[in-house]
Amino acid sequence: MTEQVPRWASETFWKKTAIWVTGGSFVLLVILTFDSLKQISAGGPRVPAYSVINQDVSYRFDKTKQRYQPTIGDEAPLFGKLLTEEEAEKLVDHGKKTVQAKNCMNCHTLLGNGAYYAPDLTKAWLDQGWGAKESREQLMVDFLLDPEKNARTYGSNRKMPNLDITQQEAEAIVAFLKWMSSIDTNGFPHNFKAIGEEE
Amino acid sequence: MTLQAYQEKATVCWADCKQRYGVLMANPHLSGGQKLAVHYFTVAMVLFMAQLLFGLLAGLQFIFPSFLYEILDFNVNRMVHINAMVVWMLYGFLGSVYWFLEEESGVPIVGLKWGQLAFWVLTGAVTVVVLVYLLIQIGSGTDTSLWLINEGREYIEAPRWADIGIVVVVLTFFYNVAATFTAGKWSGIAGVLTLDLVALAGLYLAGMFYVTNISVDQYWWWWVIHLWVEATWEVLVGCIMAWSLMKLLGVRRKVVQTWLYIEVALMFGSGILGLGHHYFWIGTPEYWFTIGGFFSALEPIPLVAMVVHSIYDAGAHRFKNSNHPALAWIIAHAFGNFLGAGVWGFMHTLPQINLYTHGTQWSASHGHLAFFGAYATINIAFFYLAAQQARGNVWMGGELANGWRWKTAAVLLNLGVMGMTVALLIAGYEQSFIERAVEGSTWAGYFAAQNHPWFMQAMIWRMVFGLMTAVGGGLLFWDLLEIGKGEQRPAAVISNEAG
Numbered sequence: 271m272t273e274q275v276p277r278w279a280s281e282t283f284w285k286k287t288a289i290w291v292t293g294g295s296f297v298l299l300v301i302l303t304f305d306s307l308k309q310i311s312a313g314g315p316r317v318p319a320y321s322v323i324n325q326d327v328s329y330r331f332d333k334t335k336q337r338y339q340p341t342i343g344d345e346a347p348l349f350g351k352l353l354t355e356e357e358a359e360k361l362v363d364h365g366k367k368t369v370q371a372k373n374c375m376n377c378h379t380l381l382g383n384g385a386y387y388a389p390d391l392t393k394a395w396l397d398q399g400w401g402a403k404e405s406r407e408q409l410m411v412d413f414l415l416d417p418e419k420n421a422r423t424y425g426s427n428r429k430m431p432n433l434d435i436t437q438q439e440a441e442a443i444v445a446f447l448k449w450m451s452s453i454d455t456n457g458f459p460h461n462f463k464a465i466g467e468e469e
Numbered sequence: 470m471t472l473q474a475y476q477e478k479a480t481v482c483w484a485d486c487k488q489r490y491g492v493l494m495a496n497p498h499l500s501g502g503q504k505l506a507v508h509y510f511t512v513a514m515v516l517f518m519a520q521l522l523f524g525l526l527a528g529l530q531f532i533f534p535s536f537l538y539e540i541l542d543f544n545v546n547r548m549v550h551i552n553a554m555v556v557w558m559l560y561g562f563l564g565s566v567y568w569f570l571e572e573e574s575g576v577p578i579v580g581l582k583w584g585q586l587a588f589w590v591l592t593g594a595v596t597v598v599v600l601v602y603l604l605i606q607i608g609s610g611t612d613t614s615l616w617l618i619n620e621g622r623e624y625i626e627a628p629r630w631a632d633i634g635i636v637v638v639v640l641t642f643f644y645n646v647a648a649t650f651t652a653g654k655w656s657g658i659a660g661v662l663t664l665d666l667v668a669l670a671g672l673y674l675a676g677m678f679y680v681t682n683i684s685v686d687q688y689w690w691w692w693v694i695h696l697w698v699e700a701t702w703e704v705l706v707g708c709i710m711a712w713s714l715m716k717l718l719g720v721r722r723k724v725v726q727t728w729l730y731i732e733v734a735l736m737f738g739s740g741i742l743g744l745g746h747h748y749f750w751i752g753t754p755e756y757w758f759t760i761g762g763f764f765s766a767l768e769p770i771p772l773v774a775m776v777v778h779s780i781y782d783a784g785a786h787r788f789k790n791s792n793h794p795a796l797a798w799i800i801a802h803a804f805g806n807f808l809g810a811g812v813w814g815f816m817h818t819l820p821q822i823n824l825y826t827h828g829t830q831w832s833a834s835h836g837h838l839a840f841f842g843a844y845a846t847i848n849i850a851f852f853y854l855a856a857q858q859a860r861g862n863v864w865m866g867g868e869l870a871n872g873w874r875w876k877t878a879a880v881l882l883n884l885g886v887m888g889m890t891v892a893l894l895i896a897g898y899e900q901s902f903i904e905r906a907v908e909g910s911t912w913a914g915y916f917a918a919q920n921h922p923w924f925m926q927a928m929i930w931r932m933v934f935g936l937m938t939a940v941g942g943g944l945l946f947w948d949l950l951e952i953g954k955g956e957q958r959p960a961a962v963i964s965n966e967a968g
Contacts, residue, residue: 281657281723284730288661291734295741302760303688310684310752317684317752363681368610370621370679376544381687381751382828384623386900387531387543389915390828392750399912424916428534431542439610450683456758458750459910460824 312359316454320358323348323445327452329396329464337457348445349407358445365446368439377430380450382458388428395444395451396464403466407444414440498861502567502578507859508588509564510852512595514946516557517845519599521939523550528935531928545606548619548626549599554840555624556595561848562702563642565709566662568855570646573712574653580645587641594634598627615679622686624694625676632677639670657726661733662708669701684752691747699768699810700740706806706847707732710779713799713850717790719963720782728778735771743768746818750827758820765818769811779803791960792857792865794875794952798850801883805842813838813890825905830927831897838890841882849945856952857960864958874948881941888934896927 277283313319318340326343347353353361369375375384378391389397399422400406413420415437417430435443494504527546529536537546570578578584601618608614615621616629627635643666650659676693680686711725745761779799783790790796813835817826826832853875857865869875900918908914918924 279727281727281730284727284734285657288730288733288737292737292741295737299741299744302756306688306748306753306757307685309754310682310688312682316754317682320681359681364610366681366683366686367612367615367679371608371610371614371619373544373548373607373619373621373626375621375623376548376626377542379828380683383687383690383751384828385544385547386828386830386833387527387547389912390910393910394912397912422912424913424920426534426916426920428919429538431539433607434609436609442610453684453752455750455752456755458824458827460905461909462911463909 318342318449318452319355320362320449321353321355322452323358323362323448324352327395327448328467329393329451329462330467335457338460338462339457340452340454342452348448349441358449361442361445362449364439365442365444365449368435368443369446372433372435381453381455388430390459391447391450392453392455392459393451393462393464395448396462398463398465400465406465410444410447411437411440414443496859498858500571500577501581502571502584503855503858505578505581505584505588506564506568507855508585509560509567510848510855512592513557513560513564513848514852514949516553516560516595518942518946520550520553520557521935521942523547523553525932525935525939526550528928528932532925532932541603542606545602549602551624552599552602552626558702558840558844558848561844561851562705562709564855565848565851566642566646566705568851569709569712569716570649573656573659574649576649576653578645579648579652580641583641584645587638590634591638594631598631601628602626612679620679622676622690625690629677632673636670636673636677639666639673643667643670656722657729658708658711661704661729665701665704665708669697669705672696672701687751688748688753691744695744695747696741699743700737702844703736703740703771703806703810704733706802706844707736707775709847709851710775710799710802713795713847713854714779714782716854717792717796717799717963718782718786720786724782728774732771732774732778735767735774739764739767739770746820746823749820749823762819762821766815768818769807769815772807772811776803776807786963789961789963790866791963792853793867793869793872794865794879795850795853795857797875797879798846798853801879802842802846802850805838805846805883805886807842809835809838809840809842809890813894825901826897829897829900829904830893831901834890834893834897837886837893841886852949853952856949860953860956862960863953863956864960865953865956866961869952870956871948871951874944875952878941878944878948881937882945883941885934885936885938885941888937889931892927892930892934896924896931899923899927 748757904918
């Protein structure tokens with residue numbers, strides 16, 4: 271066996287293969303990364319600009335694509351204030367930073383990633399659990415400020431702890447959640463009926 | 470007791486620790502690099518115990534949600550659980566490489582002093598990070614919180630100051646490895662290892678900045694999480710495995726190195742673009758469906774090669790080996806890696822299925838078996854190699870005194886993790902079915918699934934098997950402290966020429 275190793279089973283053949291395959295895959299990944307980042311920059315075709323929080327956002331089944339898609343509707347300012355692009359970005363940024371600083375991802379999932387102790391936040395803004403579109407902003411802020419008193423446990427006894435969220439932080443989180451709900455997630459979560467949508 | 474009595478006790482304890490440390494450092498059976506490896510292995514075992522403890526706390530909170538409410542909430546327990554895992558695995562890998570570096574290169578480690586310093590810096594930093602996680606937990610929504618407390622990004626929660634520290638430590642480690650091989654001799658294993666470490670350190674940078682756009686955030690986050698775990702870690706483990714097979718079974722270098730190159734080709738060939746299976750739902754373009762689906766379907770192939778490789782090598786030598794516990798764990802690794810990372814990963818990797826299973830207990834099921842099977846097992850094998858050498862390269866074959874201990878620990882750990890995996894898989898099926906398929910992924914649907922008796926049953930089973938795992942872990946720790954003590958027989962000699 272030692273003397274007559276065929277070329278395809280030799281060490282050098284596989285060494286070269288390993289190098290070429292790794293290099294080739296990596297180059298391909300870099301090219302795809304450039305394209306993907308272009309497509310997912312805020313204001314691009316898949317991730318709306320932050321000022322989308324001034325508009326009505328919903329989630330509908332698209333018959334041509336055969337999957338659910340976010341739809342951007344008429345003007346519907348958050349907390350009754352129309353924000354400029356810069357103001358909107360600042361608010362969403364504060365929301366995202368708060369979500370990270372409060373370690374939300376170790377109970378919740380965002381875009382489906384995180385922990386599974388609490389519900390997914392990807393389309394939290396659109397969840398029918400908020401009852402009516404008119405009151406959800408206030409309900410969300412109230413909930414974030416005192417989650418124990420306003421607990422929404424659905425009979426599970428799981429309560430969100432009080433995370434010392436300030437009024438400003440709470441509003442910023444709501445802005446972040448509204449903006450996140452407008453991202454085109456290729457139909458995830460599937461079959462989700464948004465608030466205000468009749469059965 | 471008075472304060473003085475406490476002080477006296479502390480002095481005695483400190484003197485005892487110093488004396489024990491002196492004994493460890495004076496061990497004539499270990500080289501400089503191996504002593505450093507034992508340091509890494511010791512901290513790894515302590516962190517493994519922490520992982521088990523906080524896993525139990527988090528698991529209990531699924532069953533009793535008010536347990537430790539607002540003291541140690543689920544997010545804190547779960548974060549310590551997963552971070553302890555990542556860090557103990559890294560400690561195990563670093564230790565394993567320091568363990569064989571001198572034997573593989575033929576020279577003493579270059580810059581060992583820096584390596585030792587890096588160990589203490591890293592260990593000090595890990596301690597501070599854990600204390601902050603437990604005592605401070607969260608901050609306000611500012612950059613300061615991300616720099617000092619917690620970055621809030623799953624698996625890489627460490628505050629940014631610690632990230633920078635980790636990169637410095639890994640670069641020191643890289644210097645030790647590269648400089649030692651350069652001073653001594655390069656082998657195939659050495660080459661693959663060194664290049665892999667460049668990727669390991671480089672990829673970590675992809676997770677070290679803040680962006681507002683969560684799609685972009687998640688895009689780079691996966692570069693660390695997926696490309697680390699499903700590519701560079703697997704290749705690192707391939708190197709460690711290749712070396713340990715030569716050591717344990719006397720496999721010829723040409724055979725293991727050829728296999729190592731095949732594995733690298735398959736692992737990077739499938740794993741780098743297999744990254745795409747994380748890009749289905751985070752806002753990224755549709756072409757990732759095709760690329761991610763196709764390449765991740767190929768990902769189990771290298772893992773099959775790994776199983777064949779290990780079992781063939783073991784069988785070709787009629788399982789003659791110099792360290793029974795280590796070989797047992799390497800076999801556990803071969804199966805665990807293939808089942809946990811390969812089969813369990815593939816089960817929900819295609820978008821057609823992942824649309825229903827993404828972000829459910831399926832991921833937890835896969836995660837438990839994959840991390841244990843692929844990484845915990847090989848580290849434990851190395852802990853046994855180290856224990857054997859530290860005791861003077863003693864006999865670790867049949868009729869080993871107290872051999873029941875390592876066997877029982879191995880059975881409890883493997884059964885425990887497998888049981889948790891199956892329980893979580895059942896929970897995952899139930900969740901995909903009720904929350905996703907029936908209820909349409911609303912919050913009401915989520916809780917309908919979480920409250921269902923089928924889900925609760927699965928969580929109770931998980932707890933039972935979690936306890937079994939913890940008992941196995943404790944037994945393993947005890948065994949590693951005791952195994953081979955007082956053993957007089959030398960280790961079995963394994964000849965190197967059998968084909």
